[in-house]
Structure formats: structure tokens, C-alpha cells
Amino acid sequence: MNFFADLFSLLGTSGLWHSSLQYAALLLLPALGGVISERSGVVNIAMEGMMLTGAFFGVAADLALHNVFLAVLAAMLTGGLMAAIHAVVSIRFRADQIVSGVAINIFAGGITVFLINRLYGLSDVGYVPSHDTLPNLNVPLLSNIPFVGAIFFKQNIMVYVALLVLVATQIVLFRTRLGLRIRAVGEHPQAADTAGINVYVLRYGAVIMSGLLSGLAGAFLSIGLANTFVPGMTDGRGYIALAAMIFGKWTPIGAFVATLIFGFGQAIYDANSSIHVSPYLLSMTPYLLTLVVLAAVVRRSSPPAADGIPYVPGAE
Amino acid sequence: MAAAAKRSARQEPPQIVRSLRRASRALAVPIGSVLLAFAAGAVIVAVTGGDPVKAYEALLCGGFGLFCFGGEPSVLQLSNTLVFLTPLIMAGIAVALPFRAGMFNIGAEGQLIMGAILATTVGIHLAGWPVFVLLPVVLIAGALGGALWGGIVGVLKATTGAHEVVTTIMLNFVAQWFLRFLIIGGPLQLPGGSSKSSPIGASAQLATLVPHDSRIFLGLPGAVYRAHTGIFVALAAAAVFAFLLWRTSLGYEIRAVGQSQRAARYAGISVRKTLIVSMLIAGAFAGLAGAVQIAGVDHNLTDQYFTDTTGFDAIAVALLGFNSAVGILLSSILFGALHGGGSVMQSDAGVSGSLVYVLQALILFSIAANFLRSVKLRLPALGRLPASPEAEVASSALAEESDTALASDDKDTA
Numbered sequence: 001m002n003f004f005a006d007l008f009s010l011l012g013t014s015g016l017w018h019s020s021l022q023y024a025a026l027l028l029l030p031a032l033g034g035v036i037s038e039r040s041g042v043v044n045i046a047m048e049g050m051m052l053t054g055a056f057f058g059v060a061a062d063l064a065l066h067n068v069f070l071a072v073l074a075a076m077l078t079g080g081l082m083a084a085i086h087a088v089v090s091i092r093f094r095a096d097q098i099v100s101g102v103a104i105n106i107f108a109g110g111i112t113v114f115l116i117n118r119l120y121g122l123s124d125v126g127y128v129p130s131h132d133t134l135p136n137l138n139v140p141l142l143s144n145i146p147f148v149g150a151i152f153f154k155q156n157i158m159v160y161v162a163l164l165v166l167v168a169t170q171i172v173l174f175r176t177r178l179g180l181r182i183r184a185v186g187e188h189p190q191a192a193d194t195a196g197i198n199v200y201v202l203r204y205g206a207v208i209m210s211g212l213l214s215g216l217a218g219a220f221l222s223i224g225l226a227n228t229f230v231p232g233m234t235d236g237r238g239y240i241a242l243a244a245m246i247f248g249k250w251t252p253i254g255a256f257v258a259t260l261i262f263g264f265g266q267a268i269y270d271a272n273s274s275i276h277v278s279p280y281l282l283s284m285t286p287y288l289l290t291l292v293v294l295a296a297v298v299r300r301s302s303p304p305a306a307d308g309i310p311y312v313p314g315a316e
Numbered sequence: 317m318a319a320a321a322k323r324s325a326r327q328e329p330p331q332i333v334r335s336l337r338r339a340s341r342a343l344a345v346p347i348g349s350v351l352l353a354f355a356a357g358a359v360i361v362a363v364t365g366g367d368p369v370k371a372y373e374a375l376l377c378g379g380f381g382l383f384c385f386g387g388e389p390s391v392l393q394l395s396n397t398l399v400f401l402t403p404l405i406m407a408g409i410a411v412a413l414p415f416r417a418g419m420f421n422i423g424a425e426g427q428l429i430m431g432a433i434l435a436t437t438v439g440i441h442l443a444g445w446p447v448f449v450l451l452p453v454v455l456i457a458g459a460l461g462g463a464l465w466g467g468i469v470g471v472l473k474a475t476t477g478a479h480e481v482v483t484t485i486m487l488n489f490v491a492q493w494f495l496r497f498l499i500i501g502g503p504l505q506l507p508g509g510s511s512k513s514s515p516i517g518a519s520a521q522l523a524t525l526v527p528h529d530s531r532i533f534l535g536l537p538g539a540v541y542r543a544h545t546g547i548f549v550a551l552a553a554a555a556v557f558a559f560l561l562w563r564t565s566l567g568y569e570i571r572a573v574g575q576s577q578r579a580a581r582y583a584g585i586s587v588r589k590t591l592i593v594s595m596l597i598a599g600a601f602a603g604l605a606g607a608v609q610i611a612g613v614d615h616n617l618t619d620q621y622f623t624d625t626t627g628f629d630a631i632a633v634a635l636l637g638f639n640s641a642v643g644i645l646l647s648s649i650l651f652g653a654l655h656g657g658g659s660v661m662q663s664d665a666g667v668s669g670s671l672v673y674v675l676q677a678l679i680l681f682s683i684a685a686n687f688l689r690s691v692k693l694r695l696p697a698l699g700r701l702p703a704s705p706e707a708e709v710a711s712s713a714l715a716e717e718s719d720t721a722l723a724s725d726d727k728d729t730a
Contacts, residue, residue: 045481085681093685098420098481102631103680110673111360117668118364232623239485246482280497287486287493294478294486303479 007268014150016267022155024256024263025162026225029217030241031248031255032169033210037083038250039173040206041186043308045101046086047214048238049108054079054218056112059229060119062128072134072219079215080208082108087207091200094310105238113231125229134158134224158220165213170252182206186304189311199311214238243290250303262286345686346636346643350650352687353678360674361667371667378660379653386664391534391541393656395525398543399613401652403428403605405550407630408648409557410462410602412639414480416561417594418574423469423484424602425627426491427462431603433495434461435520435610436513436617437504443517454520455549455607462603463596465491470595474588480595492622499617506616513617522546522612546612551645553601558641560597570594602627625673629655632676635683651676 010016030047037044058075062068086104090097116125136156143153173179182202184192189199221237222229240262247261248254265286272279329337358368376382379397381390407424414421435458442450465487472478498504504513522544530538561567572580573590581587605626610617633651637643654676658669681687 045485089681089685093687095681095684095686098422099631099635099680099684102422102628103677103684106625106628106632106673106680107677110670110675110677113670114360114668114674115364117662117670118366236489239489243482243486278497278502280493280500280502283496284490284493287489290486291472291478291483291490294483295472295476 010268010271014147016271017151018154019267019270020260020264021151022159022225022263023266024259025155025159026217026220027237027241027244027259027262028162028166028256029158029220030210030214030238031244031259032165032252033213034242034245035248035250035252035255036169036173036182036206036213037210038245038307039186039304040182040203041189041304041306041309041311042087042090042203042207043097043101044083044086044207044210045098045242046082046104046108046238047210047241048234048236049101049105050079050082050211050214051218051221051238051241052105052108052112052232052234053082054215055222055233056115056218056229057215058219059125059128059222060115062132062223063126066129066132068132068134068223071132071223072216075219075222076212076215079213079218080211083208083211083214084204086211087204090310091203091207094312097308097310109232112229116229116231128223128227130227132223133227134220156220156224158216158224161216162220166252166256173252183304185311186306189306193311193313199313203311214241217241240286243286246303247290247293261289342638346638346647346683349636349682349687350679352682353675356678357671357675361671366667367665370665371661371671374661374664374667375654375657375672377664378657380657388660388664389534389536392536393660395541395543397649397652397656398525398547399652400655401648402544402546402550402612403609403626404629404633404648404651405644406553406601406605406608407626408633408637408644409553409641410466410598410605410627411630411634412637412644413557413561413570413598413601414594415634415639416574417570417590418577419473419480419591419595421466421469421484421595421598422481422631423465423487423627424598424605424630425624426484426488427465427599427602428606428609428627429488429491429495429621429624430465430599431458431460431462431606432610432614432617432621433491433498433504433606434458434603435607436516439516439520439610440504440514443520445517445519447519450517450519451522451611454516454611455604458603458605458607458610459600460603462606463600466595466597466599466602467592469599470592473595474591488627495617495621499619504617511619515616516610520611521615522549522608524612542613544612546608549604549608553604554641554645557601557644561641566590566593602630629676632680632683636679 030051033050034044034047054075057078058071061074062071065071082104086097086100089095089100120126134157136154137160139153143149145153173182181192181197184195185197185199185202193199217237218234221233226233241259244255244258244262247258248256265282269279269282272282354372358372361368361371373383373385377384377386377388378393381388381393384390384393407428410424410427411421435454438457439450439454442453445453468487469480469483472483473480499513500511506512506514524541525543525545526533526538526541528539532538533541561570569580569585569590572583572585573587577587580590609626614620629651633644633647636647636650637645654672658672661667661671662669
């Protein structure tokens with residue numbers, strides 16, 4: 001089989017693994033955001049829209065301010081703002097959280113194009129000069145290790161950030177009092193409330209956190225990888241992150257493993273010219289995989305018990 | 317005199333008054349939500365330096381052919397709106413029917429694409445057949461394609477408990493990539509063309525309302541009017557939906573399952589079968605929308621379908637229409653007009669056409685959060701009588717349905 005011979009020679013290149021990790025990190029940030037939000041009991045299918053918003057405002061701020069740090073901040077804050085809308089609508093107004101998520105995604109797609117037309121005319125946004133983009137970071141010494149160094153230690157700065165966020169999320173969720181409270185609020189808000197935990201504050205915080213992380217991922221995409229903004233540029237990545245979260249059974253580590261698989265799929269897709277199979281069929285694989293996983297193991301991976309159910313004090 | 321009339325009205329309001337009250341009560345929340353969304357949209361336009369009045373004038377012109385100060389031909393605008401609203405009706409039903417059964421179908425888009433793919437395939441390969449045979453076959457093929465895609469969701473939900481929101485999102489992407497595969501260098505690609513399929517045969521096409529060979533119609537060549545007879549297919553679909561829901565035992569079972577899976581089970585209804593069947597039928601409606609779109613306007617698959625949002629717009633259509641046939645027709649008119657008006661708004665008022673999506677999202681927020689109830693906005697005439705059952709059910713159905721759906725999922729899978 002030609003396909004397998006091509007695939008095996010591709011597997012021997014460090015470039016493939018480098019981009020696998022890079023794409024995994026891009027998906028990891030919103031996936032972790034989703035984990036945090038849903039662990040607190042708020043369904044979040046709006047990472048796509050938050051990421052898109054962050055991607056746009058990252059570029060817009062970078063072009064205006066020529067400061068990559070402020071650009072990242074703008075991306076996170078606007079992603080967080082979208083999340084805050086989702087939080088208010090689904091926590092304060094107890095709206096259907098999936099409808100709100102759909103609305104956020106439609107809103108983000110609309111408002112970014114609306115603002116492009118307003119700010120830049122009907123033309124393109126334009127490119128961010130390379131000195132204003134998120135830099136690659138070569139770790140001294142370690143990056144010189146043959147093969148491994150090129151994969152792990154010559155990455156964009158955001159890859160390291162994503163891995164740090166992964167570790168932090170895992171520790172906070174499962175090793176701290178705050179994490180215990182977040183999970184309690186997502187499993188049994190009545191009991192948590194009785195124990196003196198403020199359900200609303202934790203849920204607001206968790207949802208906004210998911211927006212900050214998704215916005216950060218948007219900045220990674222627009223001013224770390226693409227260096228421009230194109231309408232709809234997230235191209236379903238927020239949804240793949242959602243899939244990764246479910247795939248990983250609502251755990252940070254599980255989500256990371258899933259993003260590695262999906263990132264690998266994306267890297268293969270990028271390298272499709274060297275393997276002779278339709279890149280379009282290949283692109284289906286993350287989604288098909290998720291369906292198979294859902295069909296096969298869903299009984300053993302259920303979401304947090306109160307996920308998606310608005311909290312009404314005193315109601316049982 | 318007035319007091320006497322008032323008293324007698326209180327005792328026995330005439331039929332017409334009662335039905336008017338019922339209608340206004342049922343319409344108060346959706347119309348209020350839409351107005352709220354438009355007000356918020358006006359703020360966004362104004363804040364970003366645009367003129368909201370001009371923008372909405374242009375939107376009305378593009379949507380309904382009203383206030384066309386720029387001299388745009390009104391009938392042409394109406395024709396465009398009709399083109400937009402036709403698939404929305406059927407896709408809206410595809411979202412509404414599972415809602416009635418307590419499921420959230422975000423997959424109308426994927427089901428529509430699969431319907432369009434199958435309809436196009438049939439329309440290309442059987443192009444020699446006579447129109448009165450081929451056209452029904454094309455439409456049925458589309459419905460089957462959608463039903464297949466919806467059926468997968470129903471089976472997964474019923475057998476493994478896989479949440480339909482996630483499976484439909486995944487299947488949307490699978491359908492999109494499958495379409496890319498087919499028409500970019502794949503088996504359906506137009507030889508020598510890029511990113512589009514061959515056109516379907518002439519006998520697979522739905523006729524346009526204004527015959528294309530008519531030289532001049534209302535001052536414009538007949539070919540510019542794209543409105544097509546697919547609107548009658550859509551109206552028939554709405555009638556079938558209403559009949560199915562309210563006049564058949566299946567419809568009763570669907571509504572029962574949507575209200576409470578447990579109660580339905582005790583009543584002897586097979587919940588699993590009902591979930592699967594309602595997703596099959598929903599998929600068929602969405603697939604029909606795709607087939608009508610192919611047979612009526614597009615005539616071939618193009619890369620437009622990669623970015624098509626009909627299946628997502630349908631969510632707004634179904635929610636605003638409170639999952640009823642009449643409601644879906646009315647909200648399809650609104651959203652069809654919005655999409656028809658967007659381009660006119662862009663060209664005439666200089667306000668980005670994507671404001672339409674912003675408005676759509678705002679309407680969704682407004683409906684889902686029911687801001688109106690929260691701000692205790694009450695129309696005096698409506699506040700006196702107890703709410704009619706329809707309005708009450710409609711306003712609370714969504715929240716309750718999805719809550720019970722999620723909650724019972726957990727019980728089912730546990």
C-alpha cells in the first residue's frame with residue numbers, strides 16, 4: 001500500500017510531530033476552558049465564537065497598538081466578554097445553555113465581519129508585521145537535542161503556555177479547595193449551596209475563565225500562526241475542542257490526549273501532499289473518532305450531573 | 317353604554333375577540349423579542365458610526381420591498397426573500413420536531429447537505445427521466461439523505477445515550493468534508509470546473525414562479541426572479557408537520573416523550589423508537605430543504621454549501637416560531653427577509669450585511685433568556701386573563717424540555 005509507505009516515511013520527520021503538538025496546544029486551550037465551564041455545571045458549546053472573537057481583537061489590537069502583549073490581553077478580554085454574555089444569559093436568566101452557545105457562535109461570526117467592514121472597509125484586515133507576532137521560543141540547550149529538541153523545544157511561546165495551563169487546571173481542579181468547590185457546584189449545586197458555597201460566583205468565574213482561555217487560543221491562531229484575521233478563521237476548532245473535552249471525559253488530561261490525536265490529524269492533513277489520500281476524507285477523522293468514542297464508551301463517561309441545568313435556589 | 321359593552325364583553329367575549337386575544341398573547345413574546353433585538357442592533361450600528369434608521373430602511377427594502385427609496389424593484393426583493401425563506405421553513409421543521417420530542421437538533425445543516433448531495437447525484441445520473449418522475453425522485457432522494465444523517469443521531473441517542481447536540485455537531489462536519497471530497501477533485505466534480513458539481517438535468521429542476529423565458533416581467537428580464545415553486549413544497553411540508561404533530565398517534569407520542577420520558581414510558585410508548593423516528597423524520601425535512609435548494613435555485617453543489625448556515629438559522633426559526641407550523645412560517649418570513657435585506661443594507665446604507673447575523677443572535681438570546689419576562693414588561697390588555705395554554709406552553713416549553721431532556725439523559729445512561 002502506497003498510503004502506508006508514505007505515512008511511515010512521514011512519521012519519521014520531526015516536522016510532523018512539531019505541528020501535531022502545535023495544533024494540539026491550539027485546541028487544548030479552549031478544551032480546558034470547556035472542561036472548567038462544564039465542571040461547574042454550565043454547558044459551553046461557544047468556544048468557537050469566543051475563539052473567533054479573540055482572534056479578531058488580537059489582530060485588531062496588534063495592528064493598532066503594535067504591542068503583542070496588549071494584543072493577547074485584548075484577545076483574552078474580548079473572549080472573556082463573550083463568555084460573560086453566555087454566563088449572564090445562562091446563569092442569571094437561566095436560558096437554555098445550548099441556545100445561548102449557538103447564539104454566541106452566530107454573534108461572533110456576525111460581529112467580527114461587521115467590525116472588519118466598519119474598521120477596514122470591505123477589504124482584508126491585513127497582515128500583522130512579524131515583529132508584532134507571538135514569537136517562537138527556543139529553549140536553550142534542550143532545543144539542540146536531535147529530533148526531540150525540534151519537536152518539543154522549538155515551539156511557539158503559546159505552546160508552552162498551553163501546557164502550563166494544562167498543569168495548572170489539573171492541579172486546581174483536583175488538588176485544591178477551589179477545584180473541589182467548582183466540581184461540587186457542577187455535580188450537586190443544592191448541596192454545595194447548603195455547604196455555604198456561592199454557586200453563582202463559581203459558575204460565573206468558570207464560564208468567564210473558559211472565555212479567557214478560548215480568547216487566548218484565538219490570539220495564538222491569529223497573531224501566532226496566521227498573522228492575520230480571516231472571517232470564520234477558527235473553522236470549527238472550537239467545536240473540535242468541544243469534542244476533545246467530551247473525548248477526554250471532562251478531564252484536563254483526557255482532553256489533552258484527545259487534542260494530541262486531533263492535532264496529529266491536522267498535521268497529517270497539512271502534509272497531505274506527501275501521502276496520497278484525499279485530505280478531505282482525512283479531515284473527517286476527528287469527528288468520526290468522536291462519534292465512535294461517544295457510541296462506544298459514553299456509558300462510562302457521563303458529564304457532570306448538573307451540567308446544563310440552571311441553578312434555582314431552593315428548587316429540588 | 318361603554319360600561320355595558322365592557323361588562324358583556326367580560327361575561328362572554330365574542331369569538332373574534334377571544335381569538336384575537338389568543339393570537340396577540342401568542343405573538344407578544346416573539347414580537348417583543350424581535351423588537352428588543354432590533355433595538356440592540358440599532359445601538360450597535362449607532363455606536364459604530366452608522367445610521368440605524370437608514371440601515372433598517374434598507375433592510376425593509378431588501379426584505380419586503382418596502383421603503384425602497386433607492387428605486388430598487390420591490391418585486392425582485394420579495395422574490396429574493398422567498399428564495400431565502402423556502403429552505404428555512406423545512407429546516408425549521410427539522411429543528412422543531414426533535415424539540416417537541418425533547419431533543420436539540422443542531423445537525424439540520426449536515427442533514428441538509430446530505431440531502432443536497434443525494435438529490436444532486438440522482439439529478440445528474442437520471443437526467444434523462446421525464447420531469448414528473450424525476451422531480452419527485454430527486455426530492456425523495458434528498459429526504460432520504462437527510463433521514464440517514466438524522467437517523468444516525470437518533471439511533472446513537474436511543475441505544476448509547478450519546479447526546480444529540482454533540483453527535484449532530486460532529487455529523488455536520490463529516491457532511492461538510494464529505495461534500496468537499498465529492499466536489500473538489502472527487503466523483504461529483506464538474507469536469508474542468510473547480511469546487512462545484514455538474515448541474516442536475518433540466519427535468520430535475522423545480523420551475524420558477526416567473527417563467528425564465530418570459531422576456532420582461534415588471535420591467536426586468538424574467539430570469540432575474542429566482543423565486544421557485546419549491547415554496548409550495550415547503551408549505552406542504554409545514555402542513556404535514558402540523559398534521560403529524562397534532563393529528564397522528566406518532567405526533568402524540570413525540571409530544572409525550574418531549575414532556576416526560578418517564579411518563580411516556582409508563583403510558584406504554586417506546587421512548588427509543590420515538591426518538592429514532594423523530595430524528596429520521598426531522599432529517600428528512602432538512603434533506604428535503606437541501607433537495608429543494610438544489611432543484612429550485614442552485615442546480616448544482618457549489619462551495620457555497622461549505623459556508624451555508626441555513627441549518628443554524630433554522631434553530632432561530634424554530635425557537636422564534638415556538639416549534640409550531642404557523643410560527644415557523646412566520647419566523648421564516650422574518651429571517652428570510654433579514655437575509656434578503658442584508659445585501660441591500662450593505663449597498664444602500666453602508667452598514668455591513670453581517671449585521672443580519674448579529675440580529676439573529678440577539679433574537680436567539682432574547683427568546684432563550686426571555687428578557688421580557690425578566691423586566692416584567694406587560695401589555696395591559698394581555699395581563700388580565702390567565703395565559704392561554706398555547707402561549708404558556710410555548711414560552712416555557714424550551715427551557716423545560718431541554719432541562720428534562722438533559723436530566724433524563726443522565727438517568728437513562730446511568
